[in-house]
Each structure stands twice: as structure tokens, then as C-alpha cells.
Amino acid sequence: MGTDRGVNTILAIIALTLAVLAWLAGSPYEKTTRQEISPLLASLIPAPEDRLGVINLAEWIRDRKPGLRILDLRTAEEFEQFHIPTATHVPLLKLAFSDLSSPGVTVLYGANEEQTLRGVLVLRTMGITPLHYVDEGVGQWLKQIINPTLYENPSSEERTQFQSASEVAAYFGGLSRTNVPRREGFLDSTDEVLQRTMRRGCSF
Amino acid sequence: MNAPWLGIGILSVDQSLALALVIGLGFGWFLERGGLGNARKLAGQFYLTDMTVLKVMFSAIITTMLGLFWLSRLGFIDLTLVYLPPTFLLPQLLGGLVFGFGFVMGGLCPGTSCVAAASGRIDGMMLLVGMLFGIFVFNEIYPLISGFYGSTPLGQITLAEQFNLPHGLVVFAIVAMGLMAFLVAEHLESRHGS
Amino acid sequence: MNPYLAGVGIGLVLLASFVLVGRGLGASGAFSSVVASTIAGTAPEHVAGNPAYTGYLRDGSVHPLKDWLVFEIIGVTLGGLFSALLAGRLRLSIDRGTQISDRTRLFLAFGGGAIMGIGAKLARGCTSGQALTGGAMLSVGSWLFVVAAFAAGYLASPLFRRSWK
Numbered sequence: 371m372g373t374d375r376g377v378n379t380i381l382a383i384i385a386l387t388l389a390v391l392a393w394l395a396g397s398p399y400e401k402t403t404r405q406e407i408s409p410l411l412a413s414l415i416p417a418p419e420d421r422l423g424v425i426n427l428a429e430w431i432r433d434r435k436p437g438l439r440i441l442d443l444r445t446a447e448e449f450e451q452f453h454i455p456t457a458t459h460v461p462l463l464k465l466a467f468s469d470l471s472s473p474g475v476t477v478l479y480g481a482n483e484e485q486t487l488r489g490v491l492v493l494r495t496m497g498i499t500p501l502h503y504v505d506e507g508v509g510q511w512l513k514q515i516i517n518p519t520l521y522e523n524p525s526s527e528e529r530t531q532f533q534s535a536s537e538v539a540a541y542f543g544g545l546s547r548t549n550v551p552r553r554e555g556f557l558d559s560t561d562e563v564l565q566r567t568m569r570r571g572c573s574f
Numbered sequence: 575m576n577a578p579w580l581g582i583g584i585l586s587v588d589q590s591l592a593l594a595l596v597i598g599l600g601f602g603w604f605l606e607r608g609g610l611g612n613a614r615k616l617a618g619q620f621y622l623t624d625m626t627v628l629k630v631m632f633s634a635i636i637t638t639m640l641g642l643f644w645l646s647r648l649g650f651i652d653l654t655l656v657y658l659p660p661t662f663l664l665p666q667l668l669g670g671l672v673f674g675f676g677f678v679m680g681g682l683c684p685g686t687s688c689v690a691a692a693s694g695r696i697d698g699m700m701l702l703v704g705m706l707f708g709i710f711v712f713n714e715i716y717p718l719i720s721g722f723y724g725s726t727p728l729g730q731i732t733l734a735e736q737f738n739l740p741h742g743l744v745v746f747a748i749v750a751m752g753l754m755a756f757l758v759a760e761h762l763e764s765r766h767g768s
Numbered sequence: 769m770n771p772y773l774a775g776v777g778i779g780l781v782l783l784a785s786f787v788l789v790g791r792g793l794g795a796s797g798a799f800s801s802v803v804a805s806t807i808a809g810t811a812p813e814h815v816a817g818n819p820a821y822t823g824y825l826r827d828g829s830v831h832p833l834k835d836w837l838v839f840e841i842i843g844v845t846l847g848g849l850f851s852a853l854l855a856g857r858l859r860l861s862i863d864r865g866t867q868i869s870d871r872t873r874l875f876l877a878f879g880g881g882a883i884m885g886i887g888a889k890l891a892r893g894c895t896s897g898q899a900l901t902g903g904a905m906l907s908v909g910s911w912l913f914v915v916a917a918f919a920a921g922y923l924a925s926p927l928f929r930r931s932w933k
Contacts, residue, residue: 374770381633381772382753388640389749392742398646398653578790590789591839598843600781601793601896605844606851608774613863613877617932620925629771630778631899637779638904642786650787657791659893659902661909666898669891670916673884678921678928680880681863683895684795684888687881688841689848694860696870697877702799704878708885709796709803716820723890732906744906756772 420490422502424511425531427477428538431456437474441465443489444481444508454479454511455542465492479504515539520548577651602689605630611689613681613697620678623766625759632752643745663726680704782900789836792901796888798841800824805832820889865932876931887917 392398430438431454440457442449449459460468462485470476476498480486483505490503504510513519518535521528532548579585585593608630609615618624645651677683680701682690687705690698716723734741782793804824808815815821825832852858864873888894891913893902899917902910 377770378756378772381776382756385636385640385749386753388644389746392640392643392647393740393746394742395643395647396740396742398643398741577787579787580789585788591834591836593788594836594839595843595846597781597785597788597793598840598845599847599850600784600843601778601840602844602847602849603851604769604774604777604781604847606848606857607769607777607855608771609769610774611848611852611857614865614932617928620921621929621932626771630775631895633772633775634778634782634900635903637776638782638786638792638900639906641779641783642904645783645787655790656786656905658905659898659907659910661907661912662892663909663912666891666909666913667916669887669889670913671887671920673887673891673894673913674917674920674922675924676880676883676885676887677895677917678880678924680877680884681932682877682880684799684884685793685841685844685894685896688795688845689852690863692845692848693852694858695863696860697862697864697873700874700877701881701884704881705796705885705888706799706803706881707878708882709800709889710807710885711882712886712889713800713803713807713818713820717818720819728908731908733908733911734906736908741906748906 420500420502422477422504424504424506424514425535425538427454427504428511428515428542429534430475430477432538432541435475437472438477439470439472439474440477440479441489442479443485448481448508452508452512454508462489462492465489466496470496470498475500475502477502477504479507482507515542577645578655601685602692605686605689606693610686611693611695611698613690613695616683616686617678617681622762625763628755628759632755636749636752639745639748643742658730658732660730661728662724663728665723665725676708778900779904782904786904791836792897792904793840794837794893794897794901795841795844796885796894797897798835798837799885800889801832801835801838808832865930867933868931872931876928 427440431440438456440454441460442453442457443460443462443465444453445461446459449457453459457479462480470493476493478486478489478493478501480489486503486505486507490501493501514535515538518532518539520532524532580587580590605611609626610630615624615626619627642651642653642656646653680687682698682701684705687698687701691702692698728736732741732744733739734744737744785792801824804815804821807821808825815825824835849858862870862873864870868876884894888897891898891909893910893913895917898907898910898913903914
């Protein structure tokens with residue numbers, strides 16, 4: 371039993387060391403940094419009233435708003451993986467050469483804020499109006515429409531938002547969750563939310 | 575990110591089935607070597623005379639948990655591609671209670687009963703037959719209880735997310751808890767003189 | 769074998785499983801597949817419309833027993849067999865307390881197995897799938913299952929004290 375004791379002590383020391391280091395490391399994920407948009411572009415940011423939330427957009431799609439045209443600026447792979455229903459794929463590079471002459475309401479979204487705003491500038495110089503943009507991207511669509519979540523101890527503002535979100539969510543086959551604990555400093559990228567949503571659902 | 579291999583397409587499904595056999599082989603081997611094919615040894619856990627179940631199970635959890643944490647931190651495995659069992663509060667609470675009752679009654683759990691049966695123990699084989707019957711009963715009454723089965727879902731959520739604590743702190747807390755439990759277990763066993 | 773080393777061994781096997789296929793170990797799931805395919809084979813019309821069965825039969829293009837957990841549990845059984853064989857522990861026997869008969873022990877094993885089967889189905893996993901696999905992934909429900917199972921085990925232990933003496 372003497373050697374067992376020695377082995378056990380060594381195992382315990384290894385486990386404790388790795389555990390203390392884990393405590394210091396905090397997160398098992400490598401740090402990701404958020405991309406900053408260039409100051410020039412930020413100064414050209416279009417009127418805030420043209421900014422559209424994903425919930426409003428979802429309501430427009432549900433209500434079949436006449437002349438609604440949704441453009442997805444991301445890459446073909448990203449579009450293939452997931453896109454907002456009824457959206458058309460127009461890569462940013464081809465945007466200036468596409469035919470958008472028919473009247474209607476145009477809504478634009480890209481992979482991130484920067485790409486979306488660039489698209490808005492292109493369409494503005496082409497004189498396309500009315501023009502709206504969704505700068506929250508597909509991640510927010512998945513988060514708010516497909517997985518609308520009401521965090522614990524919600525403010526009245528969050529409650530109202532959740533109610534309108536879960537109404538449209540039902541139309542798009544989303545699943546509402548309530549009383550979810552808050553997590554701070556956690557930035558969900560589109561990929562993360564997508565993988566979470568599609569995580570292989572194998573049984574135990 | 576080099577793993578999981580199946581998730582990122584390095585392994586085919588057929589290869590993963592062959593691996594399942596090898597992985598199971600290792601699992602069964604260590605269960606048998608740890609003495610967990612013996613129902614009396616397992617039942618001893620509930621009478622505080624033999625703490626083998628606690629020792630094997632908790633050290634396995636600690637090993638895997640630390641391994642996953644550090645492999646992910648070092649960028650070797652993508653944890654978001656690893657299956658995380660979803661949480662359904664009430665069904666899992668009740669299921670755990672029912673399971674625990676059956677555990678102390680039968681003295682083996684589903685995995686260890688396979689090892690017990692394989693090493694020639696007739697009680698292990700009998701327990702396997704009983705388990706198949708229990709699953710059959712559950713399946714037959716499933717349409718009546720499907721509402722409860724799907725109730726109180728929290729989604730795929732970890733303790734760290736649930737209690738809004740840093741992941742690493744939860745890992746540390748579980749390891750600390752385990753090591754303390756091991757000390758208590760050694761003390762109990764030496765007191766019992768086994 | 770030192771139980772802590774056996775535990776580390778199981779932990780490393782489980783870790784390898786996560787790294788290679790992105791999922792952990794399990795046991796009760798394999799038996800669900802066995803039950804589903806047996807019942808579907810004998811009474812196909814009976815299983816239709818019951819998701820407890822059809823979930824394990826999937827779309828029918830693949831045999832329900834060609835499943836990861838089924839292969840894994842075959843491996844577990846073989847692993848136990850080899851280990852017992854090499855250690856000279858392989859022989860027909862019944863583990864029981866000294867105060868009960870073989871018949872009572874087998875009856876209790878069957879009953880305990882049946883109750884565990886129902887509990888594992890309700891909890892979506894057993895000691896392998898929930899306690900080990902979910903526990904290492906820090907799943908909330910898995911830890912709830914572990915605590916509940918051991919609490920019930922200790923609470924019910926006086927009822928079966930005689931059978932293990």
C-alpha cells in the first residue's frame with residue numbers, strides 16, 4: 371500500500387496544480403477580440419433611423435411587407451450555411467453592378483458591422499431608397515428569432531422585447547427560453563451560435 | 575483546432591464505429607480492473623464500507639474535465655463541437671432518484687453490469703435483462719408522460735453558465751471537492767478496517 | 769488495481785473519445801437501441817407513432833444496432849471479459865450478501881435493473897452517459913442526476929441492508 375500512497379499523492383498534486391491553473395486561466399476558450407470599424411466609416415454611418423432591428427425585420431417578413439427586398443452581403447459559403455429567410459445573396463463586390471431598379475424597400479445585412487455599413491454606402495451612392503440596414507447580423511437573428519431568451523430578473527424593456535420576439539419566433543419555428551441566467555463578457559459570434567443551435571443532437 | 579476528428583471530418587462514420595469498439599474495450603478493461611464488476615463492492619458505497627465507486631468515478635470525471643479544459647485552452651479541441659447533454663430539470667431530478675433506488679437494490683449500474691455479466695456473474699446478466707425490461711416499460715408508457723419528459727428545459731447549459739461563474743473556477747471547485755471526498759473516503763475505509 | 773489509477777484510466781479513455789468522435793461514453797442508450805430494434809422487429813405496427821421507439825430507429829436507412837453506443841457497449845463487454853480472463857477472475861458466480869438466497873439476489877438484480885432502466889430513460893442517461901460524460905462537460909442536468917442518484921441510494925440503503933450483509 372506504500373507505493374499506492376505515493377502514486378495517489380502525485381496524482382492529487384497534478385490534479386490540484388492543473389485545477390489552480392484552470393482557475394487562473396478562467397475560460398477554456400482562447401480569447402477573441404472584437405473588430406473595430408474604421409473611424410472614417412464610422413463618421414459616415416447612415417441615419418440611425420434607417421437602422422433596423424432583427425425583430426422588426428422578422429415582422430416585415432411575416433407580414434409580407436410589399437416590395438421587401440433583403441440583401442445578404444456575405445460570402446457564398448456563409449449564405450449557404452444559414453441566411454435570413456427570403457434573403458438574396460449579393461456579395462459586397464457585386465453590389466454596385468446589381469440591378470436594383472424595381473421599387474421597394476431594401477434591407478441590407480452583412481457578416482459584421484463594417485461590411486454592412488460599406489454596403490449601405492454603396493447603395494446610397496446608387497440612390498436606392500428607402501434603405502434599411504441590420505447591423506446586428508445573422509448572429510442576432512439566430513439569437514433573438516430562433517432562440518429568443520428572457521434572462522432572469524428582466525427589466526421591463528427586456529420583457530417587452532422578449533414578448534414581441536417570441537411572437538415572431540413562433541412564425542419562424544424558433545424556441546423561446548425564459549429565466550436564463552446572465553453571462554457577462556461573452557460575445558457570441560455567428561459561428562458559435564450556429565454551432566450551438568446545430569450541435570449534434572445524438573442521444574446519450 | 576485539430577479535434578474532434580469526427581466533427582471536423584478526419585474520421586468517417588464507419589471508422590468511428592470501429593473506434594467505439596476500441597474505446598469501449600478500454601472502458602470495460604478499467605472498470606473490471608477497478609473492481610467495479612462486483613456488485614457487493616459497488617453496494618458498499620451506500621453503506622460506507624467500500625468507497626471504490628466514488629474513487630473511480632470522481633477521479634475519472636476530474637481527469638476528463640481537466641483534460642478537456644486544457645486541450646481546449648491550448649487550441650487543440652473545439653469544445654463547441656463536443657456533445658453537451660441538454661438539461662431538463664425535473665425529469666432528470668426524478669430520473670436520478672429512481673435510478674439511485676434501483677442502484678442500491680441491484681448493486682450495479684448499466685455499464686458495470688455488462689462487465690459483471692462478461693466476467694461470469696449471473697446477477698449481472700439478470701440485471702441486464704431487468705434493465706431491458708425497464709426500458710421497454712418506459713417506452714410503452716412514454717406517450718402518457720412525454721409532457722413531463724420534455725418539461726423544464728434549460729438547454730445545453732454548463733454549471734459555469736448557470737451560476738455565472740468563470741469556467742476555470744468551477745473546474746477548480748470540483749477538483750477541490752473531489753480531493754476532499756477522497757480524503758474522507760480513505761478515512762472511512764481505514765476506520766472500517768478493510 | 770489502485771481505484772484512482774483505474775479512474776484516471778477511464779478518464780483518459782473518455783477524453784480520447786471526446787477528442788476522436790466528439791462524444792463521451794454511454795451504456796443505457798445502447799440498450800434503448802436493442803429494445804427498439806427488438807420490438808420493431810417483432811411488432812412493427814406497434815412502434816409506429818411512439819417517439820420513444822422511432823427515435824432509436826431513425827429513418828430506417830441504417831440498422832438501429834449499427835450505432836456508436838451499441839458498438840461501444842460491445843467493446844465494454846469484451847474489455848471486461850479480457851480483463852477478467854487475464855486476471856483469472858472469469859467464472860460463473862453470483863455476488864450477494866450472506867443472508868439472502870441466490871434466488872432473492874437474482875430477483876433483486878432484475879428489479880433493480882428494471883427500476884434503473886426507467887430512471888435512466890427519464891434522466892436521459894445513466895452513470896456513464898450522465899455522471900461521467902455529462903459531469904466532465906459540467907452539464908447542469910448531469911450533476912443534478914449524480915446528486916439525486918446518490919441521495920436516493922443512501923436514503924434507500926437501509927431497505928436493502930440485509931441483502932448486502
